[in-house]
Amino acid sequence: MLISVYVPFVVTATLTVLAPRMVRRLPPRPAAWALACAALVTAVGWTGSLALLAFTGVAQIPQIAEEGRWSVAALRAEDPVYLVVAVGSALVLTAGIVSLGVAAIRQARHLIRARRECADLPGEIELAVVDDDTPLAFALPGAPGRIVVSRGMLRCLGNDEREALLAHERAHLRGRHHLFQGLWRLTAALNPLLRPLAAAGGFVLERWADEEAAERVGDRTVVAHAVGRAALASAGASRPTALAVTGGAVPQRVRALLAPPPARRRLPFVTGGLLLAVCCASLANAASDSDHMMDSAHRVLCAAHVSTASAPRAADDQREPDFCCGGHDRLQRGRHRA
Amino acid sequence: MLAALWAADGPLPARRVRERLTGDLAYTTVLTILSRLHDKGMVVRHREGRGYVYEPARDEASHTAQRMRSLLEGIPDREAVLARFVSELSAQDEHVLHQLLSEHGGHGEGERRKR
Numbered sequence: 001m002l003i004s005v006y007v008p009f010v011v012t013a014t015l016t017v018l019a020p021r022m023v024r025r026l027p028p029r030p031a032a033w034a035l036a037c038a039a040l041v042t043a044v045g046w047t048g049s050l051a052l053l054a055f056t057g058v059a060q061i062p063q064i065a066e067e068g069r070w071s072v073a074a075l076r077a078e079d080p081v082y083l084v085v086a087v088g089s090a091l092v093l094t095a096g097i098v099s100l101g102v103a104a105i106r107q108a109r110h111l112i113r114a115r116r117e118c119a120d121l122p123g124e125i126e127l128a129v130v131d132d133d134t135p136l137a138f139a140l141p142g143a144p145g146r147i148v149v150s151r152g153m154l155r156c157l158g159n160d161e162r163e164a165l166l167a168h169e170r171a172h173l174r175g176r177h178h179l180f181q182g183l184w185r186l187t188a189a190l191n192p193l194l195r196p197l198a199a200a201g202g203f204v205l206e207r208w209a210d211e212e213a214a215e216r217v218g219d220r221t222v223v224a225h226a227v228g229r230a231a232l233a234s235a236g237a238s239r240p241t242a243l244a245v246t247g248g249a250v251p252q253r254v255r256a257l258l259a260p261p262p263a264r265r266r267l268p269f270v271t272g273g274l275l276l277a278v279c280c281a282s283l284a285n286a287a288s289d290s291d292h293m294m295d296s297a298h299r300v301l302c303a304a305h306v307s308t309a310s311a312p313r314a315a316d317d318q319r320e321p322d323f324c325c326g327g328h329d330r331l332q333r334g335r336h337r338a
Numbered sequence: 339m340l341a342a343l344w345a346a347d348g349p350l351p352a353r354r355v356r357e358r359l360t361g362d363l364a365y366t367t368v369l370t371i372l373s374r375l376h377d378k379g380m381v382v383r384h385r386e387g388r389g390y391v392y393e394p395a396r397d398e399a400s401h402t403a404q405r406m407r408s409l410l411e412g413i414p415d416r417e418a419v420l421a422r423f424v425s426e427l428s429a430q431d432e433h434v435l436h437q438l439l440s441e442h443g444g445h446g447e448g449e450r451r452k453r
Contacts, residue, residue, distance in 0.1 A: 114409075122402060125380070129340060131402070132403035134407070137423035137424075151345075154344045159359070163360045165423055166341060168423060205421065224439075225439060228438060230424045234424055234427070235431075250425060250427055255438060258438065
Protein backbone atom coordinates (compact mmCIF):
# COMPACT_ATOMS: atom_id res chain seq x y z
CA MET A 1 0.00 0.00 0.00
CA LEU A 2 2.82 2.32 0.92
CA ILE A 3 4.17 2.38 -2.63
CA SER A 4 1.72 0.46 -4.78
CA VAL A 5 -1.10 2.95 -4.32
CA TYR A 6 1.02 5.63 -5.99
CA VAL A 7 2.06 3.48 -8.95
CA PRO A 8 -1.04 4.29 -11.04
CA PHE A 9 -0.14 7.98 -10.76
CA VAL A 10 3.35 7.29 -12.02
CA VAL A 11 2.03 5.18 -14.89
CA THR A 12 -0.48 7.90 -15.81
CA ALA A 13 2.23 10.56 -15.82
CA THR A 14 4.60 8.41 -17.86
CA LEU A 15 1.99 7.56 -20.46
CA THR A 16 0.74 11.10 -20.72
CA VAL A 17 4.26 12.28 -21.52
CA LEU A 18 5.41 9.42 -23.74
CA ALA A 19 2.31 8.17 -25.53
CA PRO A 20 1.45 11.33 -27.51
CA ARG A 21 4.99 11.40 -28.90
CA MET A 22 5.06 7.72 -29.73
CA VAL A 23 1.69 7.29 -31.41
CA ARG A 24 2.29 9.89 -34.07
CA ARG A 25 4.76 7.61 -35.77
CA LEU A 26 2.83 4.37 -35.42
CA PRO A 27 0.20 2.87 -37.72
CA PRO A 28 -2.88 4.87 -36.71
CA ARG A 29 -5.44 2.12 -36.24
CA PRO A 30 -3.59 0.10 -33.56
CA ALA A 31 -2.34 3.36 -32.11
CA ALA A 32 -5.91 4.58 -31.62
CA TRP A 33 -6.87 1.34 -29.88
CA ALA A 34 -3.77 1.50 -27.70
CA LEU A 35 -4.56 5.08 -26.71
CA ALA A 36 -8.13 4.15 -25.89
CA CYS A 37 -6.96 1.29 -23.65
CA ALA A 38 -4.36 3.53 -22.04
CA ALA A 39 -6.93 6.24 -21.31
CA LEU A 40 -9.43 3.79 -19.87
CA VAL A 41 -6.98 1.85 -17.69
CA THR A 42 -5.15 4.89 -16.36
CA ALA A 43 -8.45 6.61 -15.61
CA VAL A 44 -9.57 3.60 -13.60
CA GLY A 45 -6.17 3.35 -11.90
CA TRP A 46 -6.16 7.03 -11.10
CA THR A 47 -9.67 6.98 -9.65
CA GLY A 48 -9.01 3.78 -7.72
CA SER A 49 -5.83 5.08 -6.13
CA LEU A 50 -7.40 8.40 -5.20
CA ALA A 51 -10.35 6.57 -3.70
CA LEU A 52 -8.08 4.31 -1.62
CA LEU A 53 -6.05 7.25 -0.36
CA ALA A 54 -9.15 9.27 0.41
CA PHE A 55 -10.75 6.30 2.15
CA THR A 56 -7.86 5.81 4.57
CA GLY A 57 -8.36 9.43 5.60
CA VAL A 58 -12.13 9.28 5.82
CA ALA A 59 -11.94 6.05 7.83
CA GLN A 60 -10.13 7.90 10.60
CA ILE A 61 -13.00 10.26 11.27
CA PRO A 62 -14.38 8.96 14.61
CA GLN A 63 -18.05 9.06 13.58
CA ILE A 64 -17.36 7.05 10.48
CA ALA A 65 -15.15 4.61 12.35
CA GLU A 66 -18.01 4.08 14.77
CA GLU A 67 -20.41 3.43 11.94
CA GLY A 68 -18.00 1.07 10.21
CA ARG A 69 -16.91 -0.48 13.51
CA TRP A 70 -13.19 -0.36 13.32
CA SER A 71 -10.56 1.03 15.63
CA VAL A 72 -9.32 4.52 14.77
CA ALA A 73 -6.24 4.06 16.90
CA ALA A 74 -5.28 0.86 15.12
CA LEU A 75 -5.78 2.56 11.75
CA ARG A 76 -3.65 5.52 12.79
CA ALA A 77 -0.92 3.23 13.99
CA GLU A 78 -0.89 1.28 10.76
CA ASP A 79 -1.95 3.87 8.26
CA PRO A 80 0.88 4.78 5.93
CA VAL A 81 -0.93 7.78 4.46
CA TYR A 82 -0.60 11.34 5.71
CA LEU A 83 -3.89 12.96 6.46
CA VAL A 84 -3.03 15.85 4.12
CA VAL A 85 -2.54 13.41 1.26
CA ALA A 86 -5.83 11.72 2.05
CA VAL A 87 -7.74 15.00 2.18
CA GLY A 88 -6.08 16.21 -1.02
CA SER A 89 -7.01 12.96 -2.76
CA ALA A 90 -10.60 13.28 -1.63
CA LEU A 91 -10.79 16.80 -3.06
CA VAL A 92 -9.18 15.88 -6.39
CA LEU A 93 -11.44 12.85 -6.67
CA THR A 94 -14.57 14.90 -6.01
CA ALA A 95 -13.55 17.55 -8.53
CA GLY A 96 -12.82 14.84 -11.11
CA ILE A 97 -16.14 13.12 -10.65
CA VAL A 98 -18.10 16.38 -10.88
CA SER A 99 -16.26 17.34 -14.05
CA LEU A 100 -16.83 13.86 -15.47
CA GLY A 101 -20.54 14.21 -14.82
CA VAL A 102 -20.69 17.58 -16.55
CA ALA A 103 -18.72 16.28 -19.52
CA ALA A 104 -20.89 13.19 -19.79
CA ILE A 105 -24.10 15.23 -19.90
CA ARG A 106 -22.62 17.53 -22.51
CA GLN A 107 -21.43 14.58 -24.63
CA ALA A 108 -24.83 12.95 -24.47
CA ARG A 109 -26.51 16.20 -25.54
CA HIS A 110 -24.19 16.58 -28.53
CA LEU A 111 -24.73 12.98 -29.56
CA ILE A 112 -28.49 13.38 -29.38
CA ARG A 113 -28.32 16.57 -31.41
CA ALA A 114 -26.08 14.88 -34.01
CA ARG A 115 -28.46 11.97 -34.26
CA ARG A 116 -31.42 14.31 -34.79
CA GLU A 117 -29.56 16.27 -37.44
CA CYS A 118 -28.71 13.01 -39.22
CA ALA A 119 -32.37 12.17 -39.43
CA ASP A 120 -33.37 15.69 -40.48
CA LEU A 121 -30.83 16.08 -43.25
CA PRO A 122 -32.38 15.96 -46.69
CA GLY A 123 -31.89 12.94 -48.92
CA GLU A 124 -31.93 9.27 -48.20
CA ILE A 125 -28.33 8.36 -48.86
CA GLU A 126 -25.31 8.72 -46.60
CA LEU A 127 -24.00 11.81 -48.34
CA ALA A 128 -25.76 15.09 -47.71
CA VAL A 129 -24.57 18.01 -49.79
CA VAL A 130 -25.17 21.43 -48.34
CA ASP A 131 -25.86 24.21 -50.81
CA ASP A 132 -23.23 26.52 -49.39
CA ASP A 133 -20.08 28.05 -50.81
CA THR A 134 -18.16 27.85 -47.53
CA PRO A 135 -15.96 24.77 -47.74
CA LEU A 136 -16.92 22.38 -44.99
CA ALA A 137 -16.94 18.64 -44.58
CA PHE A 138 -17.61 16.45 -41.59
CA ALA A 139 -19.01 13.15 -40.47
CA LEU A 140 -22.09 13.26 -38.29
CA PRO A 141 -22.63 10.14 -36.17
CA GLY A 142 -26.16 8.84 -35.94
CA ALA A 143 -28.29 5.89 -36.90
CA PRO A 144 -27.22 5.79 -39.67
CA GLY A 145 -24.47 8.40 -39.68
CA ARG A 146 -24.25 10.98 -42.43
CA ILE A 147 -21.48 12.71 -44.30
CA VAL A 148 -22.05 16.42 -44.67
CA VAL A 149 -20.16 18.21 -47.41
CA SER A 150 -20.78 21.67 -48.78
CA ARG A 151 -20.84 22.50 -52.45
CA GLY A 152 -17.94 24.86 -51.81
CA MET A 153 -15.80 21.98 -50.59
CA LEU A 154 -16.70 19.71 -53.51
CA ARG A 155 -15.80 22.39 -56.02
CA CYS A 156 -12.33 22.97 -54.71
CA LEU A 157 -11.35 19.30 -55.11
CA GLY A 158 -10.50 17.20 -58.14
CA ASN A 159 -12.40 14.01 -58.99
CA ASP A 160 -10.00 11.69 -57.17
CA GLU A 161 -9.69 14.04 -54.24
CA ARG A 162 -13.45 14.15 -53.87
CA GLU A 163 -13.42 10.38 -53.65
CA ALA A 164 -10.65 10.60 -51.04
CA LEU A 165 -12.64 13.07 -48.94
CA LEU A 166 -15.70 10.83 -48.96
CA ALA A 167 -13.62 7.75 -48.15
CA HIS A 168 -12.05 9.63 -45.23
CA GLU A 169 -15.40 10.63 -43.75
CA ARG A 170 -16.80 7.18 -44.36
CA ALA A 171 -13.86 5.72 -42.41
CA HIS A 172 -14.79 7.96 -39.45
CA LEU A 173 -18.33 6.64 -39.48
CA ARG A 174 -17.43 2.99 -40.06
CA GLY A 175 -14.78 3.04 -37.35
CA ARG A 176 -17.18 4.72 -34.91
CA HIS A 177 -14.52 7.28 -34.21
CA HIS A 178 -16.88 9.45 -32.19
CA LEU A 179 -16.88 6.75 -29.50
CA PHE A 180 -13.10 6.93 -29.25
CA GLN A 181 -13.28 10.72 -29.05
CA GLY A 182 -15.97 10.51 -26.42
CA LEU A 183 -13.92 8.14 -24.29
CA TRP A 184 -10.88 10.41 -24.45
CA ARG A 185 -12.92 13.49 -23.63
CA LEU A 186 -14.52 11.82 -20.62
CA THR A 187 -11.26 10.44 -19.24
CA ALA A 188 -9.63 13.85 -19.72
CA ALA A 189 -12.52 15.44 -17.84
CA LEU A 190 -11.96 13.02 -14.98
CA ASN A 191 -8.22 13.49 -14.97
CA PRO A 192 -6.81 16.62 -16.64
CA LEU A 193 -3.43 14.91 -16.89
CA LEU A 194 -4.91 12.80 -19.68
CA ARG A 195 -5.59 15.80 -21.91
CA PRO A 196 -2.48 15.29 -24.06
CA LEU A 197 -3.65 11.73 -24.61
CA ALA A 198 -7.02 13.02 -25.84
CA ALA A 199 -5.33 15.51 -28.17
CA ALA A 200 -3.04 12.82 -29.59
CA GLY A 201 -6.09 10.61 -29.98
CA GLY A 202 -7.87 13.19 -32.11
CA PHE A 203 -4.87 13.38 -34.40
CA VAL A 204 -4.53 9.61 -34.61
CA LEU A 205 -8.17 9.24 -35.66
CA GLU A 206 -7.64 11.67 -38.52
CA ARG A 207 -4.58 9.69 -39.58
CA TRP A 208 -6.58 6.47 -39.35
CA ALA A 209 -9.24 7.86 -41.68
CA ASP A 210 -6.54 9.24 -43.99
CA GLU A 211 -4.83 5.87 -44.25
CA GLU A 212 -8.09 4.11 -44.89
CA ALA A 213 -8.95 6.64 -47.59
CA ALA A 214 -5.52 6.11 -49.14
CA GLU A 215 -6.13 2.39 -49.23
CA ARG A 216 -9.52 2.88 -50.80
CA VAL A 217 -8.38 5.39 -53.42
CA GLY A 218 -5.16 3.47 -53.95
CA ASP A 219 -2.94 6.55 -53.94
CA ARG A 220 -1.53 8.27 -50.87
CA THR A 221 -0.62 11.42 -52.78
CA VAL A 222 -4.20 12.00 -53.85
CA VAL A 223 -5.36 11.90 -50.23
CA ALA A 224 -2.51 14.21 -49.22
CA HIS A 225 -3.61 16.69 -51.85
CA ALA A 226 -7.25 16.42 -50.87
CA VAL A 227 -6.41 17.17 -47.23
CA GLY A 228 -4.07 20.00 -48.14
CA ARG A 229 -6.33 21.63 -50.67
CA ALA A 230 -9.40 21.38 -48.44
CA ALA A 231 -7.50 22.91 -45.53
CA LEU A 232 -6.20 25.79 -47.64
CA ALA A 233 -9.65 26.44 -49.06
CA SER A 234 -11.20 26.46 -45.58
CA ALA A 235 -8.47 28.76 -44.30
CA GLY A 236 -9.12 31.19 -47.16
CA ALA A 237 -12.84 31.16 -46.47
CA SER A 238 -12.77 31.88 -42.78
CA ARG A 239 -9.76 32.90 -40.81
CA PRO A 240 -10.14 31.18 -37.45
CA THR A 241 -10.14 33.43 -34.43
CA ALA A 242 -8.18 31.05 -32.25
CA LEU A 243 -5.05 30.26 -34.18
CA ALA A 244 -2.75 27.31 -33.90
CA VAL A 245 -4.92 25.42 -31.45
CA THR A 246 -4.35 22.42 -33.65
CA GLY A 247 -0.59 22.91 -33.67
CA GLY A 248 -0.08 22.12 -37.30
CA ALA A 249 -2.12 18.92 -37.46
CA VAL A 250 -2.93 19.29 -41.14
CA PRO A 251 0.68 19.70 -42.36
CA GLN A 252 1.60 16.68 -40.27
CA ARG A 253 -1.12 14.61 -41.88
CA VAL A 254 -0.10 15.71 -45.35
CA ARG A 255 3.53 14.93 -44.59
CA ALA A 256 2.63 11.48 -43.27
CA LEU A 257 0.62 10.77 -46.41
CA LEU A 258 3.42 11.88 -48.70
CA ALA A 259 5.79 9.53 -46.87
CA PRO A 260 5.50 5.74 -47.13
CA PRO A 261 2.98 4.10 -44.76
CA PRO A 262 4.20 3.83 -41.15
CA ALA A 263 6.02 0.60 -40.35
CA ARG A 264 4.53 -1.88 -37.91
CA ARG A 265 6.36 -1.81 -34.62
CA ARG A 266 5.78 -3.97 -31.64
CA LEU A 267 7.96 -2.48 -28.93
CA PRO A 268 5.87 0.63 -28.12
CA PHE A 269 2.72 -1.46 -27.79
CA VAL A 270 4.40 -4.05 -25.58
CA THR A 271 5.87 -1.32 -23.37
CA GLY A 272 2.51 0.40 -23.07
CA GLY A 273 0.80 -2.89 -22.30
CA LEU A 274 3.32 -3.67 -19.58
CA LEU A 275 2.85 -0.24 -18.01
CA LEU A 276 -0.89 -0.74 -17.95
CA ALA A 277 -0.49 -4.22 -16.44
CA VAL A 278 1.73 -2.77 -13.73
CA CYS A 279 -0.91 -0.10 -13.10
CA CYS A 280 -3.66 -2.70 -12.68
CA ALA A 281 -1.54 -5.03 -10.54
CA SER A 282 -0.46 -2.33 -8.13
CA LEU A 283 -3.98 -1.00 -7.80
CA ALA A 284 -5.16 -4.51 -6.94
CA ASN A 285 -2.30 -4.88 -4.50
CA ALA A 286 -3.06 -1.56 -2.82
CA ALA A 287 -6.75 -2.45 -2.60
CA SER A 288 -6.05 -5.79 -0.97
CA ASP A 289 -3.59 -4.16 1.47
CA SER A 290 -6.18 -1.60 2.37
CA ASP A 291 -8.72 -4.36 2.86
CA HIS A 292 -6.35 -6.19 5.21
CA MET A 293 -5.73 -3.01 7.12
CA MET A 294 -9.43 -2.40 7.65
CA ASP A 295 -9.86 -6.01 8.66
CA SER A 296 -7.19 -5.85 11.31
CA ALA A 297 -8.49 -2.51 12.62
CA HIS A 298 -11.87 -4.15 12.85
CA ARG A 299 -10.43 -7.09 14.74
CA VAL A 300 -8.60 -4.80 17.15
CA LEU A 301 -11.87 -3.11 18.02
CA CYS A 302 -13.57 -6.48 18.41
CA ALA A 303 -10.89 -7.72 20.73
CA ALA A 304 -11.06 -4.53 22.77
CA HIS A 305 -14.82 -4.72 22.94
CA VAL A 306 -14.87 -8.34 23.92
CA SER A 307 -12.31 -7.90 26.67
CA THR A 308 -14.16 -4.94 28.21
CA ALA A 309 -17.64 -6.31 27.70
CA SER A 310 -17.12 -9.94 28.51
CA ALA A 311 -16.96 -9.52 32.26
CA PRO A 312 -20.14 -7.51 32.96
CA ARG A 313 -22.13 -8.86 30.06
CA ALA A 314 -21.18 -12.46 30.20
CA ALA A 315 -24.75 -13.41 31.09
CA ASP A 316 -26.53 -11.87 28.16
CA ASP A 317 -23.97 -12.50 25.51
CA GLN A 318 -26.80 -13.68 23.24
CA ARG A 319 -27.43 -10.02 22.65
CA GLU A 320 -23.82 -9.38 21.85
CA PRO A 321 -24.41 -7.62 18.55
CA ASP A 322 -23.22 -9.15 15.31
CA PHE A 323 -20.66 -6.61 15.67
CA CYS A 324 -17.54 -8.59 15.57
CA CYS A 325 -16.68 -10.48 12.54
CA GLY A 326 -16.76 -14.10 11.54
CA GLY A 327 -14.56 -16.69 13.16
CA HIS A 328 -13.22 -14.52 15.92
CA ASP A 329 -16.67 -13.73 17.17
CA ARG A 330 -18.00 -17.27 16.93
CA LEU A 331 -14.98 -18.55 18.75
CA GLN A 332 -15.66 -16.16 21.57
CA ARG A 333 -19.30 -17.15 21.80
CA GLY A 334 -18.46 -20.80 21.70
CA ARG A 335 -16.14 -20.32 24.60
CA HIS A 336 -18.84 -18.50 26.58
CA ARG A 337 -21.35 -21.24 26.02
CA ALA A 338 -18.89 -23.84 27.05
CA MET B 339 -22.23 10.43 -57.96
CA LEU B 340 -24.12 13.08 -56.09
CA ALA B 341 -20.80 14.66 -55.13
CA ALA B 342 -19.73 14.74 -58.76
CA LEU B 343 -22.96 16.49 -59.76
CA TRP B 344 -22.61 19.04 -57.01
CA ALA B 345 -19.03 19.78 -57.95
CA ALA B 346 -20.03 20.53 -61.54
CA ASP B 347 -20.75 24.04 -62.77
CA GLY B 348 -24.00 23.14 -64.47
CA PRO B 349 -26.22 20.26 -65.47
CA LEU B 350 -24.40 17.26 -66.88
CA PRO B 351 -25.44 14.48 -69.25
CA ALA B 352 -24.93 10.96 -67.90
CA ARG B 353 -21.86 10.45 -70.09
CA ARG B 354 -20.08 13.42 -68.48
CA VAL B 355 -21.12 12.29 -65.02
CA ARG B 356 -19.47 8.96 -65.73
CA GLU B 357 -16.24 10.71 -66.72
CA ARG B 358 -16.18 12.45 -63.39
CA LEU B 359 -16.39 9.28 -61.36
CA THR B 360 -13.28 7.47 -60.29
CA GLY B 361 -14.60 3.92 -60.34
CA ASP B 362 -15.01 2.10 -63.63
CA LEU B 363 -18.78 2.08 -63.82
CA ALA B 364 -20.69 1.01 -66.92
CA TYR B 365 -22.72 3.70 -68.66
CA THR B 366 -25.95 1.85 -67.97
CA THR B 367 -25.11 1.59 -64.26
CA VAL B 368 -24.60 5.33 -64.13
CA LEU B 369 -27.95 5.84 -65.85
CA THR B 370 -29.65 3.49 -63.38
CA ILE B 371 -28.20 5.25 -60.36
CA LEU B 372 -29.08 8.66 -61.76
CA SER B 373 -32.67 7.68 -62.39
CA ARG B 374 -32.87 6.19 -58.90
CA LEU B 375 -31.58 9.44 -57.43
CA HIS B 376 -34.14 11.24 -59.57
CA ASP B 377 -36.92 9.04 -58.18
CA LYS B 378 -35.82 9.91 -54.68
CA GLY B 379 -35.99 13.59 -55.57
CA MET B 380 -32.30 14.18 -54.99
CA VAL B 381 -31.55 14.92 -58.63
CA VAL B 382 -33.53 16.91 -61.17
CA ARG B 383 -33.28 16.30 -64.90
CA HIS B 384 -34.18 18.23 -68.00
CA ARG B 385 -34.47 16.99 -71.54
CA GLU B 386 -31.70 18.30 -73.68
CA GLY B 387 -31.41 17.08 -77.24
CA ARG B 388 -31.87 13.34 -77.31
CA GLY B 389 -31.11 12.65 -73.67
CA TYR B 390 -31.37 14.12 -70.22
CA VAL B 391 -29.05 16.39 -68.33
CA TYR B 392 -28.89 16.01 -64.57
CA GLU B 393 -28.28 18.40 -61.76
CA PRO B 394 -28.61 18.09 -58.01
CA ALA B 395 -31.92 19.07 -56.49
CA ARG B 396 -31.37 22.23 -54.51
CA ASP B 397 -32.68 22.61 -51.04
CA GLU B 398 -34.83 25.66 -51.76
CA ALA B 399 -35.48 26.61 -48.19
CA SER B 400 -31.78 26.13 -47.47
CA HIS B 401 -32.10 26.01 -43.72
CA THR B 402 -29.73 23.09 -43.88
CA ALA B 403 -26.67 25.19 -44.62
CA GLN B 404 -27.36 27.44 -41.67
CA ARG B 405 -28.04 24.53 -39.36
CA MET B 406 -24.84 22.81 -40.36
CA ARG B 407 -22.82 25.96 -39.82
CA SER B 408 -24.32 26.45 -36.40
CA LEU B 409 -23.35 22.84 -35.62
CA LEU B 410 -19.76 23.78 -36.18
CA GLU B 411 -19.79 26.82 -33.93
CA GLY B 412 -18.35 26.48 -30.47
CA ILE B 413 -16.08 23.71 -31.62
CA PRO B 414 -13.94 22.43 -28.79
CA ASP B 415 -16.31 20.04 -27.16
CA ARG B 416 -18.43 19.36 -30.19
CA GLU B 417 -15.35 18.06 -31.90
CA ALA B 418 -15.87 14.90 -29.88
CA VAL B 419 -18.97 14.26 -31.91
CA LEU B 420 -18.12 15.75 -35.26
CA ALA B 421 -15.19 14.47 -37.23
CA ARG B 422 -14.18 17.31 -39.49
CA PHE B 423 -12.17 16.70 -42.59
CA VAL B 424 -9.70 19.47 -41.87
CA SER B 425 -9.08 21.59 -38.83
CA GLU B 426 -8.11 25.24 -38.79
CA LEU B 427 -4.78 26.34 -40.13
CA SER B 428 -2.43 28.86 -38.61
CA ALA B 429 -0.59 31.20 -40.96
CA GLN B 430 2.51 29.08 -40.52
CA ASP B 431 0.63 25.87 -41.29
CA GLU B 432 -0.64 27.48 -44.44
CA HIS B 433 2.86 28.30 -45.55
CA VAL B 434 4.12 24.77 -44.82
CA LEU B 435 1.17 23.29 -46.68
CA HIS B 436 1.77 25.38 -49.77
CA GLN B 437 5.35 24.17 -49.79
CA LEU B 438 4.44 20.53 -49.28
CA LEU B 439 1.84 20.60 -52.02
CA SER B 440 4.05 22.40 -54.50
CA GLU B 441 6.92 19.97 -53.88
CA HIS B 442 4.62 17.10 -54.73
CA GLY B 443 2.46 19.19 -57.02
CA GLY B 444 3.22 17.54 -60.38
CA HIS B 445 1.12 14.50 -59.80
CA GLY B 446 -2.01 16.12 -58.41
CA GLU B 447 -2.13 19.06 -60.78
CA GLY B 448 -1.52 16.83 -63.79
CA GLU B 449 -4.36 14.59 -62.81
CA ARG B 450 -6.68 17.50 -62.33
CA ARG B 451 -5.94 18.86 -65.76
CA LYS B 452 -6.44 15.52 -67.40
CA ARG B 453 -10.13 15.52 -66.57
